[in-house]
Amino acid sequence: MIITIALNPGIEKRITVDQLVIGEEHSVLDYQLMIGRSSVYSAYIMRLLQGDPYVMGFAGGIGGRYIKNFLDKNRIKSNFVLKDKEMESIFLIRMEGQPDTRFIDHSHQLTQNDAKNFKHKLIGQMKDADIILINGDTLDSMAMSIMIDTMDLVKKEGKRVVLSVEGNDVENFVAKKPYAWVVDDGQMEALGIFGDEEHRIKQLHLFLITQKIHYAFYPTEEGVIGVSRNKICKGKLEGMATKDTDWVKEAIAGGVVIGIKRKYEFERMVKLVSGIACAINDKTYPNICTRKEIDANMNKCKIIEYYSKGKYHFEDI
Numbered sequence: 001m002i003i004t005i006a007l008n009p010g011i012e013k014r015i016t017v018d019q020l021v022i023g024e025e026h027s028v029l030d031y032q033l034m035i036g037r038s039s040v041y042s043a044y045i046m047r048l049l050q051g052d053p054y055v056m057g058f059a060g061g062i063g064g065r066y067i068k069n070f071l072d073k074n075r076i077k078s079n080f081v082l083k084d085k086e087m088e089s090i091f092l093i094r095m096e097g098q099p100d101t102r103f104i105d106h107s108h109q110l111t112q113n114d115a116k117n118f119k120h121k122l123i124g125q126m127k128d129a130d131i132i133l134i135n136g137d138t139l140d141s142m143a144m145s146i147m148i149d150t151m152d153l154v155k156k157e158g159k160r161v162v163l164s165v166e167g168n169d170v171e172n173f174v175a176k177k178p179y180a181w182v183v184d185d186g187q188m189e190a191l192g193i194f195g196d197e198e199h200r201i202k203q204l205h206l207f208l209i210t211q212k213i214h215y216a217f218y219p220t221e222e223g224v225i226g227v228s229r230n231k232i233c234k235g236k237l238e239g240m241a242t243k244d245t246d247w248v249k250e251a252i253a254g255g256v257v258i259g260i261k262r263k264y265e266f267e268r269m270v271k272l273v274s275g276i277a278c279a280i281n282d283k284t285y286p287n288i289c290t291r292k293e294i295d296a297n298m299n300k301c302k303i304i305e306y307y308s309k310g311k312y313h314f315e316d317i
Contacts, residue, residue, distance in 0.1 A: 010088025
C-alpha cells in the first residue's frame, strides 16, 4: 500500500464567458467542475499503473463529496478527516484571447483538533505502507505544521517519503531529507537557485548531495529532468511538450512513487515521468490519460544525459 496524503485538496470551477464587466450580468458559455491540484492526481496515476494508493487528508462540503466520488469511481481507497466546509475553492474565469482570472478561497483553516484526528488515522495505516507521498498547500500554517509533523513521524518509522508540496515555503520540508522530491521553478528560487537551465540543474544537483536526497524530478516544457547523486538526465519526446496544467507535478509524483516502489533504474523512472507529463490532459477530464498513452510515450522517449561519471555535459541543453 502507498499512503498518498492529499492534505487540503480543493475544487476548481472553470467558467468561460465572452466578456467580463463588473456590475453586469453575463451568460456562461461553458462550465466545468474538476478537482484542483492535489495528490488525488498522483493516486490516479498510481492506480493507472496498477499501484495500490490509499488517499488520506481532509475533505468537506460538496467538494469533499465530489473528490470522494472521483476516487471511488477509479477504485482508489481513501480515508479522509471530514470537515463541514471545502478545503479550497478556485473559481477560474476564462475569456478567449485573455489570460485566466482566478479567485481562490483559502478561508477554511485547519485546527489543532484536525491535526490530532489526522495523526490518529495515519498511525493506524502506516504499518501497511512502505512509501508515503506527501502533498499539500503551504499557505495554511496549520497545514504546514501537520505536514512537517507527518514527515517526522514517517521518518521515525523508517518509511520513505516522496515530497510534492505546493507553494514556495519548502525549506523546512527538504531539511527533513525526503527520499525524493518533485520540484518547480518557484521552489528552487525560494531556495536561492536561479539562472539558466544549466545553472539551475547544477545547483539543484549540489543541493541534493548536500541534503542527502536521493532523487529530484523537475518538469520543464520539453520533458522532465531527473537528478540523482550519480546521474542527471532529461526525458524528451520529439515533437511533444509537457502539458501545461496546474497539476503536472502531482501526476508525475505518482510515477515517481511507482518507480521507487518497483526499483526501476533511474533512466526508466525519467522515461516514465516524462511519458506521464506529456500524456495528461485536463481537456479530457475526468479521463486524464490512459495507460496506453503513457506506455507509448515511454517507448518514444529519448534520454539526454547531463551528468554521469563525475562530469557534466550540457551540449544538448
